Amino acid sequence: MTNYYKVAGHEFGVSIPDGNPLCGQLSQYEPFRIEKGENCIFEVEVVDKVDDPADKEVVYAGPEDPEQPLVKLYKSGEKWIYEMAVCSGRPLAARMESNAAFTRGRVETLSEKGALFGLNNALMLMFAFRTAGMNTLEMHASVIVNGGKAFLWLAASGTGKSTHSKLWLKHIPGSRLLNDDNPIVRIMDDGCVEVFGSPWSGKTPCYRNEHYPLGAFTRIRRASFNKISRLSNFEAYALLYSSSSGFKTDPAMGDALHATFEQLVMKCPCYVLDCLPDEEAARVSSAELLSIKD
Amino acid sequence: MKTIEGFKMRSLGKDYIIMGEGASQVNFNKMISLNSTAAYLWGEVADKGHFSEDDLKELLLRKYDVDEATAAKDAAYIAGKWVEFGIASR
Known part of the structure; x- marks a missing residue:
């Protein structure tokens, strides 16, 4: 299933495999859904597997605060890799890879409980990074x-x-x-x-x-x-x-x-x-x- | 002396600021405001990387109508501030 959304005038698409429990958890996105994304600035796809490349280099690691979500940003060649956990000390909720321009992201959710948290954070990151040059x-x-x-x-x-x-x-x-x-x-x-x-x-x-x-x-x-x-x-x-x-x-x-x-x-x-x-x-x-x- | 990598001077209206940027300054969480004289000096030396208090004094003498002793004192003061703020080292 692919849904399209428009937030602050910017359109984006989210694809989730049919039958994935996330399909039924997107009510917070519903007010922003549009029929067709004609001018999507990025698309994110939920996939079974996102590679964890051995050569990835940390470019940002958030503070390890037990009260706050933990995020880590890496680069591997041209690609960006983004990992997040609900808080430090907990297993990773999701891993995303994005192209250099933040127009295409692929997300693997690593636990069913943290799947929506992972997708939300992946989309927020893509949105913030992609729209940085758009005032x-x-x-x-x-x-x-x-x-x-x-x-x-x-x-x-x-x-x-x-x-x-x-x-x-x-x-x-x-x-x-x-x-x-x-x-x-x-x-x-x-x-x-x-x-x-x-x-x-x-x-x-x-x-x-x-x-x-x-x-x-x-x-x-x-x-x-x-x-x-x-x-x-x-x-x-x-x-x-x-x-x-x-x-x-x-x-x-x-x-x-x-x-x-x-x-x-x-x-x-x-x-x-x-x-x-x-x-x-x-x-x-x-x-x-x-x-x-x- | 040398300027430390990863600091970019930017305009803010009529004023200037320096923020830590670039991978080497991910953990720099200060913002330094500069008056127009400091911005002029930083703009002149930042790209070269290396400078001396004497260079700063010469730059001041070139642009402002001050005597050499005052320029030397101001150059030493600002160089000291840059070291204190962590954007230059001796």
């Missing part, structure tokens, strides 16, 4: 929509992005969750910055095929008080850089991502919110963010 960022953020604009909360895992979204949902009228972990931010051809929902949303099942103009990027920082401040261009750049997927050490991808970061820093309001996990935090942030003038 598109796959970001690590929780997103609230209010007043027709999207507000992103950015921070390392466990800092309180989702918590701040929940505070808006509870206390700030007109708030909706667009995505809780991996929204897509794209600078459109007309220069407008749009925030898109995606089929990837961490632990919160929130897969909305909707998009809104960007309101602001806000870094969440735990504090013993509530205060929101504008970031300098340097701070804003560092925030976007550390919150976006992509392999920045690859020269071509690094150049492309930089061009996107620089445009966003110059165009978009960027803040830091020092906050407690309380109602006042949402009042303080919304008072500022909802009064931003175009």
Whole structure:
């Protein structure tokens, strides 16, 4: 079975052998499904076997944090090899190989339990790497929509992005969750910055095929008080850089991502919110963010 | 002195930054901001790889209206900062 999807305006295809249990596990992708992919930027195929070449060289190995998924990126000749586990110390969930241009990926799932996790991560990686040169960022953020604009909360895992979204949902009228972990931010051809929902949303099942103009990027920082401040261009750049997927050490991808970061820093309001996990935090942030003038 | 491989200077509006890039700097997680003078100096020496504090002093004298003692002091200061930040070594 081959399905086609459109996320943030980018089409891609996913092929899974008939009878593979994954065929029945793709509900999070359903809102993004399209009948036919005419302009696919990449295709990923689930296969029985992906070679584990002896000559592969590590180009990136994520931190071994028992709370976080473990990812390793290798190169073998022109090919990229990507391995992932649910967390360090657990067996590999999947291995993917991709061509140099990230237009064709082949994924082998290595455990039935981790199959969907493996496919999700493989697709997220292909999407982030392939769209890096298309003014598109796959970001690590929780997103609230209010007043027709999207507000992103950015921070390392466990800092309180989702918590701040929940505070808006509870206390700030007109708030909706667009995505809780991996929204897509794209600078459109007309220069407008749009925030898109995606089929990837961490632990919160929130897969909305909707998009809104960007309101602001806000870094969440735990504090013993509530205060929101504008970031300098340097701070804003560092925030976007550390919150976006992509392999920045690859020269071509690094150049492309930089061009996107620089445009966003110059165009978009960027803040830091020092906050407690309380109602006042949402009042303080919304008072500022909802009064931003175009 | 020499510049350490894997650092790329980029513009950010009217300012400049250096990030660790390239496979040798995968674990570099700092961002260095540069004023226009520092950006001028880094731009001149980064491609060559090798430089001395004297080279920096000469570059300052060539572009700015400063006396030699001030240029020497500024060159030593910035060279020290680059070593401290890990983007150059002695």
